Amino acid sequence: PQLGSIALLTDLFREVFAILLMYCIGWRFPRSAISSAGATSMDVTLAMVKQSCGTHYVPHAMMSGLILTLLAPLLISFFIFL
Secondary structure, eight states: HHHHHHHHHHHHHHHHHHHHHHHHHHTHHHHHHHHHHHGGGTTTSSSHHHHTOOOHHHHHHHHHHHHHHHHHHHHHHHHHHH
C-alpha cells in the first residue's frame, strides 16, 4: 500500500506540474512543455497541448507519448536487473 500510494502521488504531481507548465510556457517553449507530460502527452494532456502549444504540435505530443509508452517497460526491466 505504501509503494502504491507513493506511485499514485508521484504520477498525480507530475500531471499537475505538466499542466501548469503547458499553460505557463507552452506558447513559448512547446517542446519543453510536451516533454514534461511524459507518456501522458498522447492521451490525458493532449487537449492541453492543443490548446496551449497549438495544433501543429499535436503530432509531436503523440509521437513523444508513444515512444515513452513503448520504452517504459523495457527500461524498467533493465534497471530492475542492474
